[in-house]
Amino acid sequence: MPVNANRLVEQGKMMSARHWIGFAFALMASAALAGSATAADTLKVRLDWTPWGNHAPFHFAAQKGLFKKYNLDVTIDDGNGSVATVQIVGNGEYDVGHASLAPMAIARSKGLPVKAIAGFVQKNDIGLLVPADAGIKSPADLKGKKIAFTAGSLEAPFIDRFLAAGKLTRNDVELLNVSAAAKAGTYMSGSADGALSSVPFFLPVVSAKRKSTSVNFADYGLQFPSFGLFATEKSIETKKDALRRFASVVAGCWAYILNGHMDEGAQAIIAARPQAKLDPAVLREQIENIKAFSKTKATENEPFGIQAASDWSSALEILAEGGLLDQKVTADAVFTNDLIDKKIVADLAAGKF
Template sequence: MKRLVTATLLVAAVFACKAAPAAAQAAAPAGPPDKVSVRLDFSPWGVQAAMHLARNRGWFREANLDVDIQDGRGSGNTIQLVNAGQADIGQVQVGLVGSARAQGAKIRAIATFQRRTDLCILVDRTATAARAADLRGRSLVVFAASPWAPFIDLYLKAGGLTRNDVKVDFVDPAALWGTYTARRADGLMSTVGSALPIAERSRPSKCLLAADEGIAFPSYGLVAREDVIASRGPVLRRLIAVQQRAWEHLRGNPDDGVRAMIAERPDARLDPEVLRGQIKLTIDYFDTPASQGRPIGWQAREDWEAALKSLEAAGVVRPGWTVTDYFTNQLVE
């Protein structure tokens, strides 16, 4: 009996030794690392924490990936560069895929981490305004390429208002925050995660949510061109898996993201408190009812249908759209 048990254990050990390398090879193929370029939306801020954490901890390298992480100049600009083949992947506000495809772009969202709509209007924390209807007679500031731009009239209409009732000023992105913090505008059109932590010190604010007026718009995730999805699927899948690992880690350890971002972008003069707040708020907006319990990055058809209906109502996409043209879950596990 003792010999039989020993022999059984030896056989099991042999199979385990053979299986382990096979599993490792499936996760990270042998050979030179696969080069991937990722263009971010803007200069460093909390929504990018998973990218920087993965690079800082060597998790991309473990997956046999050589990832070039590039700072961006806006989600719209990043989408243009990805569509032009100048970057493999863009980390952007994926709701912009609707307007991009309407203009002929051949891109899709391949993973959406921040699936809940986070478009908001910042107003003073003590302001009485709580809904769109309360903005009558107030002034708002926004920049022309903002994802808010096509939704302004739709949002105001939900409150029974038009631009005759609310002053909307378009400014250069560099002047956006200065205009708001100097109180030359009553509200700033932005996103919850990016804006609230920045406003905390200079002008403590609260958010009026676009979602409260029926506007749906998936927030931050990853996009790629259709031919890149088809030709580099296994590489993209590994990168998404690393991002899932990083975001899962950040759920309980946001300070690790703060430290990683400061280490990876030492010249950016990043504020740890702002980064921490941005990371936490980003994660707060991960789930919708339709995506609850699904893997990080997985996209619900219902959420995209709601987003496309909002984009159609705003005149961004034409009627007759096919929802699966805008996203795919084939790379999310």
Template structure:
């Protein structure tokens, strides 16, 4: 009885250690290789931007680095950052502004590499609206979601192009409502990501969508990237490095095989956009991988200077109240070399 009780006690301790991040669950690959089970939570339901993760899994890139990857849909960057910071998932894929805000609130989470280094933030509208320059936005009604990064930085965009807040009218709605407002003609435009809503409403309406991109108008900042809790970063350093390296390789490979990357998403979600929309979403995503400082570098390579620019933008916009050094938000130790 004493031996049995001791065995139960030891098993309980081992189970607790695993639950607290002391180890990774293992699986066996097709070649007999031991793999670490890893969960990645996306920022939203799967769409074209996420193709490299599915491609990397399908082509065995993650398995090559000893990772059995499970990709999980998200419900917004804020929730993904929260789940990742609480170590409910191993890694997250989320928008940098949500990460900055979370760290400012004391959450123990950091980026291990932003991949979308040019923001997809844009004003989107049907081409028939004949909006060619920022000045053409005067008097227009624009759908937005109060409190998100797009709406909070929009005043800075207006200022950069010589307009004032009173020159446009913002209509507050949720993410899905923005597309409905433009499709129904209730608004002239919406604030959204060129990698997401634009291709979708273009297909639904059967007419072309045009964009005024924040970055093209002089306001750029970091967007989506990989992140992990500080607990994962400290307790699973070697696994984290493998995840960053594998993800960079997956993005490089997917960039060279865009049709294959889109095909790899088949069956990823019941809400998955059409193949045509996925193709355009992914093509637009690939335009966002670098800044002037990272041209020619591998996907996911960041610089402290670009981080500082992003921090400055969101400090000015009021998204972060007490801006800190880049190292408070980004752990450069895991950056892929290249």
């Protein structure tokens, strides 16, 4: 049978076209896979409050390019209170939040599907700020004193237990209910003999005008975790790898900053929020104060960020006794250590940037 040269040429052209089309699709698929592997994971982060010392590791990590190094594209927004941050993150508006973790546990008991993924300030940071020369060393010394507090804040449900540690009741003191914004002014002006608030935050702010010290809740049986990271169950499931890198980077930066690099942390906050006109001395003292609240006996030998089930179990009992939990919550429901990469934490804690 004679060979049709023209037909062979046409067949060759068709095979060549198919070959190149297939090759082009293969290249496109390869590029897509490469892009998905290298594209940074985006995370939206909501902080607890306007800029203060507690935000040092976030801004330090950003300044040093550590989020980028670990393939993260992170947006960091300030907040207006831990309770608001818990609600906003719990509603899915952000991927991860930084707030006091006791309100997070309370929200969990009310049905909000949130869980702590790292603990940074693991001792209860609430305390009574009093003048350094007032001779007030314990709740027993508060008889007849005026104490400023904020109704609706986390300190309010525990005032009776705090006073009871000194064998006092509300009838033995004068409680002044003021807004959170007015508390510092009320105390510094001398209108109150003491004020209940976050010790690391409040103490450096007021001491410049009224040298002060603190009587801490945690020393009188009122111990529960304070600041850390949390996310919804959905975010933990769908962005687990990104959240693990993020939580580990922040934990490692905290460990580095608290190990004698407080000034670097303070300067990172100022650089990130220049419009806030922050005082570096106040920021540094806030960071230094945080160190005393960062670990418990159960976590003192653990990598930074790791939480203890025993701490959470006792904390949940205290919160329940304060009438703050709508339903019983177990420790494993409110926290996980699965999102802390110990190697990343150790490397960054050692300054391996």
